[in-house]
Amino acid sequence: MTERGSETLSEVTARLSRESTEAYAGSRFSALSQDYFSRFSRDPAVTAGSGETQIDASWEILHALSAGDITRRMAGHLVEFLSQVMGLDLTIREVADLSGEGAQRIVLREEGGGVPDQTGSFTLDVRPSDLRVEGNDPDGLRDGIVKLVDAMAGRQAPVLTIGCQIYRPRLGVRLTNVPHQGSHRDVVFLGYNAVFAGGGDLYALSRSTAIPELIDRQQVAQPEPPLAARQYGLKTYAFVNTRQKFAGDHPIFAAHPDARGALTWSADGEYTLCTEHALVQQYLRESVRDIFETDPDLDGLVLIIGGESFYHCFMRPYGVEKGHTNCSRCEVVGAETVVANLLNLLAEAVQEVNPQAEVIAWPYSAEHVWSKDRSQQGMIEQMKPGTGIFTEIEKDEFVEKADGVRKHLWDYSIDLIGPGERAAAQAKACRDRGLSIYMKSEPELGFEAARLPHIPCMDRWAARAEALASCGADGAWVFPAFRPLYGTSAAEVNKHFWWDPVPPADDVLTALAGRITGEAESGRRLRRAWRHVSEAIEWSPELSPYYTGPTYLGPAHPMCVDPAAELPEVFHGLYLFRAEAQDAEGLKRHPTFFTEPRGDRDVFEVFYRRMEASLRQAVEEVAAIEPYVPDRCRLGFDAEVSSVRWFYHTMRTTANFYESCRRRDATAGCSADPDADRKRWVEVLEDEKENTLAALPVARADVRLDFYYGSDHTFPHLEDMLQAKLVLLDEELIAVRQEGPNPLKPGGPETV
Incomplete structure (x- = not known):
């Protein structure tokens, strides 16, 4: 990754947006999101x-x-x-x-x-x-x-x-994003009737003069009404935030010291405005009214009120326990009441302009940040008509698996179909109060393997589509929160389950596979490949931390034969989303890799080997039909194959990493048979070299796999990381193959 140390966060994100747009436009797979037909x-x-x-x-x-x-x-x-x-x-x-x-x-x-x-x-x-x-x-x-x-x-x-x-x-509101570089026409043909439109930084959108010290944050031009969406009769929702907080010496606090809200994130962090302060409430009321006066046909205002984005005094306060705040005014009111008051205030302002519009709250991670209960019952009980909730269908549940594995779905997953207990409880609480409840799902992504354009486990996506339609929600909001919508087969499958009568899922998937491959027999093999991928998910033992480790880097992840060695800079990247705390945090470089396995190492290794085995079967199925797919079907079929192959290479790397670390530690410790451990260690590293080489053409053919274009993070280019990994492997193999002192003990050779 080219060093541009003088760039600000906004300059980095703007540059990456330009570069990503150009790179994606040059990819043959961009046609899937640019032109649905x-x-x-x-x-x-x-x-x-x-x-x-x-x-x-x-x-x-x-x-x-x-x-x-x-x-x-x-x-x-x-x-x-x-x-x-x-x-x-x-x-x-x-x-x-x-x-x-x-x-x-x-x-x-x-x-x-x-x-x-x-x-x-x-x-x-x-x-x-x-x-x-x-x-x-x-x-x-x-x-x-x-x-x-x-x-x-x-x-x-x-x-x-x-x-x-x-x-x-079956669903009143079906919301998604416009596909990447695509149009609202494609939103319609994907089966949706609602989109996000407008929105952004509330301080920039505001026209309020209630707090003169905030006027310099206002943008010159207001966003145009989303006419393209309304030409199709699509509902429109504006997503707003107040992420840009305030330094302690900001002029607003000199003029209105009691408007200062919570200190957030760290001792040297920034402050939010206190939403219980009368002047701040006036500003918020006028600001959201401005949005709806500019576009009175908006159907709703959407804000995250859990752990990020739209700040209140219980969102990430520094130095206090969950459910408390360092804002003395809000501490005596309580988290649930403060957040409900905020939502009710905004809804009243919105409905002064459009009585049919709603304020929809997304309590993303609220249970970890401020909520007394995991389903925000205390907040929902205080919410008034005109407000509503949308919530993730699977997040923050646990999936019990064999060998004592208890997988925490701390973010998006396609393991649990849903709705989970938390989402079901939120839905009931909203229905009991006559409030709208919308269910959130990713259309293509699961953090089981988050770099894939889509996880090709179509049986699971079909089941998720059915769950969204049958769970009693007022709508399904199926949009990508972290990255573009690529318009893959996973994104198009939902609509087949969202109208009555609903055909059998197997009929839908068999027909879809036949269309993608061009004929029935090849379609049956693709259908089997999808089943193998769905089976692989059953053996996924955890969701790894954001964009880190082998389940994300796949074959670009180093084997870390010497865990103490300093790896080349190519294996470090920017986690731009960390700017949620302060912009500077998003510009710090961090390792993208693990040096040690996570969890129950031996059990996880077995799980990843089983994932690898299922995915190998999926690869064998698509490889068998690849020569017979007609040219007219190549685009869609190759898009499936790219995700299947990359998922396989990713889990093969992950399993190899776990076993390599085990053999490494055995040879460095008290191995019963050090020669056998060393021999197998070499075999694992050789297999990983073969896997990495085989992954190179997949990476070159699909820019969607490139970490550099990560949206809320950016690493060096994928091919650069793969090539650096191969150099490391050659050096590591020399070290491990040697006879004599262990490469990781004093006297062993340098490995990096």
Whole structure:
């Protein structure tokens, strides 16, 4: 990583954003997030069979003269799909009356379909010589067109099964991010009806003059309303924060000393503003009202009130126990009341402008920072109408495994499907009070292997999609919190479970695998590969610390034959997210590796070997079909293979690291058979060299794997780390192969 010691945090993040954008745009896999239709292709051998109808160039698309903007836009996208993917150029005709019969027509209606009293429902009526997509409303028609496109894409031809089916949405709000370098069109075709829009630093967005000392933080231009989202009828939520805190000598505290809130993070840390102070409350009220006066159509304001982002006096106070604060005013009020008061205050201000809008609180890590109970019951009991919660479906639960392993899901995971006990308790508490409850899931990431573009355990993602829809939440918020949305198969699977009737999960995944590979038999093998990856997750013993160790670095992780050796700088990186405390913390370099295994070393080693074995089976399955996948399916298939292979190389490295450390310690200690331990140690290191070499072409082919473009962290480029690792391995192998003094004892050779 190039040294740029004079850069500020904002300069570093801006530069990395530019570089990441350019690098990703040059990757072939960027098509998956830039153009949703790029994953589809037509199989020229497929034609209509018994009970099917086939669209051809003689057909046309009809909608009413009175059709709204959403319908017109979606009709245009249907034309795009048929032309781009199916090779059919159909025209759109506007008519005064859609009730008549006719042939070779795709009729799009904004009313008359679905279930009369259910917003967003629709009917898909396929007849022998025409078809109708009829929504209960424009949103229903929009989603009906998505269903129509999926049906043809899955068949790999403009062929549809004859029949009439009513579809009903199972979730009122389905929120995600715009795919990386993509558009709101792709949000819709991924099955969502809501996005984040606007938002940011509340101090920058504010127009309040209640505290003159904060005016210099205001940005000159206000963000434009999210017109692109609303052209599709998408709901919009603004995510706001107050992360930029205040030095003790900031002018605000000279003018208003009693507005000083808690000292945060460290003895030399920064201060937050006290949200129980009347002037601060006036400022907050006016600031959020400013946001909604600028954009009164916003559906909600979202803020993290747990362990980061939107600060109050119980968030990371320095020098006190959990549930306490160093702000004397708030200490006597109590954490649950202070946070509930903040939410109620903001909701009142928001609803002065838009009575239908909500303030949605995300209690991320609240149980570790300030909450008396793990499900924030005390806070929820004091929240008023107009507020709500969104919460992680699996976070902060424990998964009991064999051999006494108790895996703590301290962050995002695809091990527990959910909802966990904490999320279920929060949902019940919200329902009891008539508050909205939304469930959060990552669309592609799990910290079992956080560098993968997606964890290709599709059985688990399908089960998660079903859990999100059936848990009783008001919505599913499935967006990446740490990185871009890559638009992988994991991201697209959710929608197949979010409308009734729901097809069997195995049918969905078998059809998806067949579409990705181009034909049924290859699809069955990809389907088996996904099962093997899902089985591997069962043997994952822990979630390692953020972006550290072999489960993150994979084959770039050094073997640390000498744990006391100083490793090259290439194995150190910037953890930019540490700027949550102060900007300077995000610019400090830290080791990215472990020198010692974690947890119950012997048990974890067995678990990682079992993960490796399952993933090897997955690699064998995709390797067997790789020569037979047609060129038209290469993009989607290669995206699957990249994640499968990298996951395998990652767990092979992790297992090798654990065993290498065990053999290292045995030869340095009281080994019963030091020669056998040394021999096996050499074999493990040789295997790791082979693994690292095999991983190089995977790394070169997929920029999404490169740690340099880590979003909230940045390390040296992946290939540079792999090459440095290979140099280290050669040196380490020389040291370990020697006969005589142990390389780790006095008198042994230098290994690094």
